[in-house]
Amino acid sequence: xxxxxxxxxxxxxxxxxxxxxxxxxxxxxxxxxxxxxxxxxxxxxxxxxxxxxxxxxxxxx
Numbered sequence: 001x002x003x004x005x006x007x008x009x010x011x012x013x014x015x016x017x018x019x020x021x022x023x024x025x026x027x028x029x030x031x032x033x034x035x036x037x038x039x040x041x042x043x044x045x046x047x048x049x050x051x052x053x054x055x056x057x058x059x060x061x
Contacts, residue, residue, distance in 0.1 A: 030048065042055050
């Protein structure tokens, strides 16, 4: 059976796992209300997408 000759150091382990991390969502301002929202999605605050009201929200009821 293959057994490592010595313990993997923290530095080596962290270098190997350097790409494993949480990514922050790309937020863009809504052209209608200016609130930050994810791209290509309906704005949760005003309910607009592509210049049209798609969803009725409590703000624009």
